[in-house]
Amino acid sequence: MRDDGEVSPEMNRADHAAGSPSGQLPREALEPTAPEERGVEVSRGMLAFAGVIAAAAGVVLSQAAASALRSDSSPVEAVAAAVRDLTPGPVALFLIHLVGSADKPLLLGGTAVVVLAICGYAASWMRRFPLAPDLVFFVLAGVGLIAVLRLPRPGIAASLALMIGFVTWIITLRLLTAPLLGEVPGADAENLRRRDFLIRSAWVVGGAAVLTIAGRVAGGGRRQVEQARRLLRLPVHHGEIPVGASIGVPGIEPWRTPNSDFYIIHTALAPPSISPQDWQLRIHGMVDREITIGYQDLIDRSLTEAWVTLCCVSNEVGGDLVGNAWWSGVLVRELLAEAGVKPGANAVLQTSRDGWNCGTPLAALTDDRNAMLAVAMNGQPLPLEHGFPVRMVVPGLYGYVSATKWLVDIEVTTFEKFEAFWTQRGWSEKGPVKTQSRVDVPGNGATVKAGSVRLGGSAWAQHTGIEKVEYQLDGAGWKEAELGRVPGEDTWVQWSASVDVEKGEHRVVVRATDKSGYPQTSVRTDVVPDGASGWDSHPFDAG
Ligand SMILES: Nc1nc2c(c(=O)[nH]1)N[C@H]1C(S)=C(S)[C@@H](COP(=O)(O)O)O[C@H]1N2
Ligand SMILES: [Mo]
Numbered sequence: 001m002r003d004d005g006e007v008s009p010e011m012n013r014a015d016h017a018a019g020s021p022s023g024q025l026p027r028e029a030l031e032p033t034a035p036e037e038r039g040v041e042v043s044r045g046m047l048a049f050a051g052v053i054a055a056a057a058g059v060v061l062s063q064a065a066a067s068a069l070r071s072d073s074s075p076v077e078a079v080a081a082a083v084r085d086l087t088p089g090p091v092a093l094f095l096i097h098l099v100g101s102a103d104k105p106l107l108l109g110g111t112a113v114v115v116l117a118i119c120g121y122a123a124s125w126m127r128r129f130p131l132a133p134d135l136v137f138f139v140l141a142g143v144g145l146i147a148v149l150r151l152p153r154p155g156i157a158a159s160l161a162l163m164i165g166f167v168t169w170i171i172t173l174r175l176l177t178a179p180l181l182g183e184v185p186g187a188d189a190e191n192l193r194r195r196d197f198l199i200r201s202a203w204v205v206g207g208a209a210v211l212t213i214a215g216r217v218a219g220g221g222r223r224q225v226e227q228a229r230r231l232l233r234l235p236v237h238h239g240e241i242p243v244g245a246s247i248g249v250p251g252i253e254p255w256r257t258p259n260s261d262f263y264i265i266h267t268a269l270a271p272p273s274i275s276p277q278d279w280q281l282r283i284h285g286m287v288d289r290e291i292t293i294g295y296q297d298l299i300d301r302s303l304t305e306a307w308v309t310l311c312c313v314s315n316e317v318g319g320d321l322v323g324n325a326w327w328s329g330v331l332v333r334e335l336l337a338e339a340g341v342k343p344g345a346n347a348v349l350q351t352s353r354d355g356w357n358c359g360t361p362l363a364a365l366t367d368d369r370n371a372m373l374a375v376a377m378n379g380q381p382l383p384l385e386h387g388f389p390v391r392m393v394v395p396g397l398y399g400y401v402s403a404t405k406w407l408v409d410i411e412v413t414t415f416e417k418f419e420a421f422w423t424q425r426g427w428s429e430k431g432p433v434k435t436q437s438r439v440d441v442p443g444n445g446a447t448v449k450a451g452s453v454r455l456g457g458s459a460w461a462q463h464t465g466i467e468k469v470e471y472q473l474d475g476a477g478w479k480e481a482e483l484g485r486v487p488g489e490d491t492w493v494q495w496s497a498s499v500d501v502e503k504g505e506h507r508v509v510v511r512a513t514d515k516s517g518y519p520q521t522s523v524r525t526d527v528v529p530d531g532a533s534g535w536d537s538h539p540f541d542a543g
Helices: 002-017 026-030 034-068 075-086 089-098 100-124 132-149 156-181 189-219 221-231 295-299 332-339 362-366
Strands: 280-285 291-294 304-311 322-331 347-352 357-361 372-377 391-393 407-413 436-441 451-460 466-473 493-501 504-514 536-542
Touching: 034 075, 034 100, 034 132, 034 156, 034 189, 075 100, 075 132, 075 156, 100 132, 100 156, 132 156, 156 189, 280 332, 291 295, 291 332, 295 372, 322 332, 332 362, 332 372, 332 407, 347 362, 357 362, 436 466, 436 504, 436 536, 451 466, 451 504, 451 536, 466 493
Parallel strands: 280 407
Antiparallel strands: 280 291, 304 322, 322 372, 347 357, 347 407, 372 391, 436 451, 451 493, 466 504, 504 536
């Protein structure tokens, strides 16, 4: 997105260059009469404007074509994905992992803005260099082609969409600039040029809008998948919240996270639209028999169901990139047993439809922790954003090394043979979750009524389990909190305590001890490379 800032100021400069005293355009500057000089000035800015509109029309048409042709990605998305993949680790971390869902509009919008700016700038030089924009279009299309070809599933559709965008650029720019560059006789020439130009621009914008809608209607990939999802009737349960798990402290996060509130983290610019009929999972690599399995095959097997708390490695201390749901799916170890894992393997490389990948210790998929290929979340088919139709859920590991959404490929292998997406960007190869606890109430900096106050929050150490949670009020000794009753080791536990506070400022600190006997460390570490540590604490006021 850095280019943004560089290109636009130059564009402004270009717009004003013709009028500048230094006279960057000597040929025009030599022309004697005032009106014509003004005409040149106007058309330089207008040429840039024409370039931007032509570029936008091309981008919009290529998007429409991509969607009509049901391409997985449009050319702009392909370029944005390339920018994402080439972004150095620390910046990518910020952009993709921490900005969360805001990174998608940022990346896509930024890519589009840079393209428009470059095209506008190139078009502003058309009077002196008539082929300048064509050359720039050609180079941009070349970049687009490289980006399209490095997609996880490069296809005819995306290349065709790119071609359509390129041709639109060339034709639209000529169409728009004809009145600006052609000879128009008469005293009123400038106004006529302008009027003709504006009329043509309006046609282009209107046409692009109509074709966008047509593209949506013709494609409708996402809508069809949404529909297929709605019509699915899976033999799964909604998951009754176990008695005692929810301790009913007002203001605390619910023990079950509703699907609509569940945090979303992924690098995909848009969730891939995969209909259940099209979904296939390939299990291969160091196995005796390669397996390919379809959706119906999968859900016809015996389904396993469990409460599992999922959390993100980039969750800060006290953060909310953690959620708890009732998952339904098929045990991974059963599928792996069917394929027959060869001796020597220690890892599974999981790949999603959109090309993201992660490496999971084989042991975590075959031991007693019931790692599953989940098809439902809280009794509903997975929402598209959470990996529809099939994702992996592995208790005790951060999502970035285990929880592949839109999963299509499982390769049994060894860690020495690959480096996964986030590992290449400086994150740890293995990602067991760290024992954590959080204060929910009183809220950070909240004001409560002096007297009896309820403290509460949650603590998690998936697949180890929480032994106890302690809190400290205003630096006094640690006291044990009451815990909710949980069905196993794989979920978070709610904690609460009642305290008496006087008027004034207070601070509550929380720490958990897990069932391995490990007390949560007070040492604060950053989320990179393997998850944050440290105690959560909230100041609050009693009034
Ligand atoms: N295909 C794909 N799967 C993915 C990711 C991704 O970027 N792409 N991100 C992972 C990370 S970092 C996390 S924390 C979890 C988040 O799952 P959720 O969005 O359902 O909460 O998904 C994991 N699965
Ligand atoms: Mo994550």
